[in-house]
Amino acid sequence: MTEFLIYLATTGGIAAMLALSLNLQYGLAGLVNLGQIAFFMIGGYVSAIIVMLGGQTIAIGILGGTVAAALFGILMALPTARLRQDYWAISTLAAAEIVRLFFLNTAFGSPYFGQAFGIDGIPQPYRRAFTEAGLTTSNYNLFYLGLVLVSLLAIFLILRWLAGTPFGRTLKAIREGDHVPLALGKKVSGFRLRAMAIGGAVGGFAGALFAHYNAFINPEYFVPIETFIIWAMVILGGAGNFLGAVVGTVIITTIYNSTRFIASFASQRDLELTPIIGFIFEPRVLGPLRMVLIGLMILLVILYLPRGLVPERRRRYGR
Amino acid sequence: MLQVVIDGLIRTAELSLIAVGLTMVYGILRFGNFAHVEFATLGSFLVLPLAALGIAFPLAALLAIVATGLVGVLLDRAIFRRLRSAPPEMLMIASFALGIMIRESVRAIWGPSPYLYQLGVLRPIRIGDFGRITPIQIGIIVAAAVAILVFHALLSRTRLGTAMRATADNAPLAQASGINTERIIATVWLIGAGFGALGGVLVGLNTQVKADTGFALIVEVFAATILGGIGNPYGALLGAAIIGFAESISLAINWSPLLTWLGFEVRGFVFIPTGYKTAIPFAILILTLLVRPQGILGARR
Amino acid sequence: MAAEPLLQVRDVARRFGGIVALDGVSLDVPAGIVFGLIGPNGSGKTTLLNIITGFVRADRGTVSFDGRPIRGLPSYRIARLGLSRTFQSSRCPQRMTVMENMLLAAANQSGESLGAAILQFRRVRAEERANLERAREILATVNLAAKVDELAGNLSGGQKKLLSLAQALMSEPKLILLDEPVAGVNPILVQEIGSVIRSLCDAGRNFLIVEHNMSFIRATCDRVAVLDTGRLIAEGEPDEVLARENVLRAYLARPTAEAPA
Numbered sequence: 001m002t003e004f005l006i007y008l009a010t011t012g013g014i015a016a017m018l019a020l021s022l023n024l025q026y027g028l029a030g031l032v033n034l035g036q037i038a039f040f041m042i043g044g045y046v047s048a049i050i051v052m053l054g055g056q057t058i059a060i061g062i063l064g065g066t067v068a069a070a071l072f073g074i075l076m077a078l079p080t081a082r083l084r085q086d087y088w089a090i091s092t093l094a095a096a097e098i099v100r101l102f103f104l105n106t107a108f109g110s111p112y113f114g115q116a117f118g119i120d121g122i123p124q125p126y127r128r129a130f131t132e133a134g135l136t137t138s139n140y141n142l143f144y145l146g147l148v149l150v151s152l153l154a155i156f157l158i159l160r161w162l163a164g165t166p167f168g169r170t171l172k173a174i175r176e177g178d179h180v181p182l183a184l185g186k187k188v189s190g191f192r193l194r195a196m197a198i199g200g201a202v203g204g205f206a207g208a209l210f211a212h213y214n215a216f217i218n219p220e221y222f223v224p225i226e227t228f229i230i231w232a233m234v235i236l237g238g239a240g241n242f243l244g245a246v247v248g249t250v251i252i253t254t255i256y257n258s259t260r261f262i263a264s265f266a267s268q269r270d271l272e273l274t275p276i277i278g279f280i281f282e283p284r285v286l287g288p289l290r291m292v293l294i295g296l297m298i299l300l301v302i303l304y305l306p307r308g309l310v311p312e313r314r315r316r317y318g319r
Numbered sequence: 320m321l322q323v324v325i326d327g328l329i330r331t332a333e334l335s336l337i338a339v340g341l342t343m344v345y346g347i348l349r350f351g352n353f354a355h356v357e358f359a360t361l362g363s364f365l366v367l368p369l370a371a372l373g374i375a376f377p378l379a380a381l382l383a384i385v386a387t388g389l390v391g392v393l394l395d396r397a398i399f400r401r402l403r404s405a406p407p408e409m410l411m412i413a414s415f416a417l418g419i420m421i422r423e424s425v426r427a428i429w430g431p432s433p434y435l436y437q438l439g440v441l442r443p444i445r446i447g448d449f450g451r452i453t454p455i456q457i458g459i460i461v462a463a464a465v466a467i468l469v470f471h472a473l474l475s476r477t478r479l480g481t482a483m484r485a486t487a488d489n490a491p492l493a494q495a496s497g498i499n500t501e502r503i504i505a506t507v508w509l510i511g512a513g514f515g516a517l518g519g520v521l522v523g524l525n526t527q528v529k530a531d532t533g534f535a536l537i538v539e540v541f542a543a544t545i546l547g548g549i550g551n552p553y554g555a556l557l558g559a560a561i562i563g564f565a566e567s568i569s570l571a572i573n574w575s576p577l578l579t580w581l582g583f584e585v586r587g588f589v590f591i592p593t594g595y596k597t598a599i600p601f602a603i604l605i606l607t608l609l610v611r612p613q614g615i616l617g618a619r620r
Numbered sequence: 621m622a623a624e625p626l627l628q629v630r631d632v633a634r635r636f637g638g639i640v641a642l643d644g645v646s647l648d649v650p651a652g653i654v655f656g657l658i659g660p661n662g663s664g665k666t667t668l669l670n671i672i673t674g675f676v677r678a679d680r681g682t683v684s685f686d687g688r689p690i691r692g693l694p695s696y697r698i699a700r701l702g703l704s705r706t707f708q709s710s711r712c713p714q715r716m717t718v719m720e721n722m723l724l725a726a727a728n729q730s731g732e733s734l735g736a737a738i739l740q741f742r743r744v745r746a747e748e749r750a751n752l753e754r755a756r757e758i759l760a761t762v763n764l765a766a767k768v769d770e771l772a773g774n775l776s777g778g779q780k781k782l783l784s785l786a787q788a789l790m791s792e793p794k795l796i797l798l799d800e801p802v803a804g805v806n807p808i809l810v811q812e813i814g815s816v817i818r819s820l821c822d823a824g825r826n827f828l829i830v831e832h833n834m835s836f837i838r839a840t841c842d843r844v845a846v847l848d849t850g851r852l853i854a855e856g857e858p859d860e861v862l863a864r865e866n867v868l869r870a871y872l873a874r875p876t877a878e879a880p881a
Contacts, residue, residue, distance in 0.1 A: 285427045
């Protein structure tokens with residue numbers, strides 16, 4: 001149980017980085033990026049490839065994954081100047097699927113490296129040192145959790161600070177339309193480009209951390225619905241507020257994984273279940289139902305709590 | 320070669336019906352409804368219990384289509400009507416959430432495995448030496464053609480169609496000239512969701528009835544819609560034809576002459592790997608957006 | 621009057637589809653005055669404003685500002701040359717506070733570059749402090765000092781117009797283009813906006829104003845030009861021009877016409 005909670009906290013921490021990244025893009029700059037998961041995938045794959053095929057250190061791998069995802073963010077940002085918001089949104093979904101299809105159809109060297117098989121045996125940082133020191137896997141997992149949480153804190157602080165700079169302020173102006181910022185002399189396309197690059201870097205970094213933690217990745221991990229889950233975190237928490245993104249992550253991760261407990265709880269107690277309740281607790285029903293629940297929650301938030309649980313804060317200048 | 324044409328026609332039939340509904344709702348409410356493709360999924364599944372009751376397939380399909388249309392109207396009343404003045408990105412996200420709710424509800428109710436419509440054994444028909452076509456495939460193409468003709472007549476020959484076009488052009492003006500725009504909006508949802516359902520039933524006839532039917536088509540449908548100029552139903556038909564045929568033709572073409580002409584060393588035939596089939600409409604979409612974002616029939620603004 | 625006009629428009633034309641919006645308009649806006657641009661709905665005023673500020677491309681003609689040709693430049697670069705504009709519907713970001721809107725409008729902020737925000741944070745902070753002071757002064761002149769922490773979206777229509785004007789001032793422009801600064805504003809605030817503009821002009825600011833409110837134009841502008849169906853039909857002192865027969869006819873011909881975009 002504790003092991004599972006540590007696993008949950010680690011993957012949740014990584015997901016929170018994705019939520020922070022999306023909050024920068026959507027919450028601040030108003031960019032409806034439906035291909036967020038592509039950053040995560042690129043970060044993971046590029047890092048794994050650099051380390052396993054390039055023979056580089058894990059640190060270089062993670063850096064490479066981060067940079068590659070940032071470059072992909074820039075690529076995605078290029079058409080924003082010419083496209084309407086909804087067209088751009090659907091093209092980000094398409095772009096992310098193209099990335100996934102690329103990795104799904106490409107083998108790197110051998111048939112067991114890439115394609116549908118994915119990448120297995122991705123090295124974990126300092127793993128050997130832990131083994132040599134006689135420490136257990138649990139110790140290692142705790143160490144990785146620490147690594148993730150420290151990174152998360154650093155990303156959180158950096159992004160929140162960025163939001164308060166003139167750069168962040170201009171992003172907030174851009175989310176309500178191009179005209180006013182353009183008339184005030186802001187090169188809107190450049191700001192969007194940088195928002196996507198930073199968002200990409202954070203997403204790619206999270207992806208690399210995930211790959212080296214999980215030691216295995218495959219294209220199934222990066223389907224479009226994952227992007228929606230990140231969206232749910234940001235919308236629920238409150239777009240525009242970085243703390244909200246983290247709060248949203250905690251809640252959505254809990255709901256997403258709680259079904260597992262509910263199912264095992266129901267079967268352990270061998271409850272006298274009515275037919276309808278019994279139907280709901282079947283795992284094949286429970287899986288989809290949690291997505292229905294998350295979707296419903298997002299709709300309710302949009303309808304009744306459009307600013308989220310932790311609304312964006314105003315900076316006060318009054319004397 | 321005939322097979323390529325048949326595949327292209329069927330794809331066109333499926334995509335155009337779904338795309339027409341998407342583009343109509345867009346034309347009036349000005350937002351890309353990401354939940355629209357789920358009407359196809361819902362429609363294809365609603366046939367199942369009706370058929371299980373012993374209702375003949377065509378009637379069951381018709382009932383499922385009407386039911387899905389009504390679901391569309393209900394969802395507009397419950398959700399989108401409250402968001403008429405919300406910023407478009409909120410509508411997009413709400414529709415994305417709604418789409419997931421519909422899809423996962425279908426999965427929860429009907430389970431993860433796909434279904435087949437029980438239509439008995441139908442023998443394929445040989446067309447000379449060129450290839451074969453099954454009666455189902457003929458039915459798909461005919462059903463889509465009839466639906467599109469009915470739609471065209473509705474839009475161009477009836478007062479309702481005029482009112483719909485007026486509302487899409489300029490909703491405040493239409494309202495001022497005595498058109499009940501909320502009723503027109505409801506009609507558009509009814510027709511749009513219904514057409515989507517028909518598209519889904521056709522996909523189910525051609526292949527299987529799956530929870531992923533709609534979402535697997537989302538990029539194709541948006542690509543067809545945007546390609547034809549969003550908000551323009553006739554453009555959506557053209558866009559659907561382009562996407563439908565591009566998929567089947569590009570896989571059947573031997574690309575080696577082109578590559579040789581471009582200066583690459585090529586041996587033998589070069590085909591696009593089928594694994595990339597789904598990437599073709601995505602690439603078309605992105606190219607369209609980069610080169611002519613207003614669509615083929617859309618006017619430059 | 622200065623020999624070189626601040627803004628010079630020569631033979632500018634633009635069609636939308638088959639509709640002629642501007643049909644060869646030439647206009648000189650000199651420095652030191654409040655210049656009014658009037659005309660019935662659909663006469664092409666906003667299109668001209670959009671062409672001058674780079675939001676719409678002209679089919680032909682030239683525009684020069686402060687002696688430099690600016691036609692074809694992207695709008696943000698035109699703004700950086702010192703040509704600031706407001707929009708008809710006062711679109712200043714609604715989910716930002718009044719003060720954030722003001723700070724946004726300051727020109728040449730080094731904190732907008734990521735490198736400077738990280739490496740030169742002292743300089744950025746000093747700039748912010750200076751901009752804050754200047755913003756407070758400007759907000760005081762337009763009577764918005766009490767609203768610094770209010771979201772722009774919560775302001776009244778007239779206050780939004782004032783905020784747009786204050787934003788335009790914040791970038792220290794050489795010429796300010798106001799698109800309908802008093803449309804939909806209550807009469808008392810109209811007078812107030814007029815006197816704010818007059819005193820700013822006396823302090824050396826230059827204005828080009830597009831407006832429908834004739835008494836406002838008479839009271840505020842030193843000179844007006846009249847557009848009708850894409851052509852300039854009159855120019856001169858407000859009282860004299862507004863009494864001309866062809867001007868009156870232009871307005872009477874289409875008293876309730878809808879304004880196309």
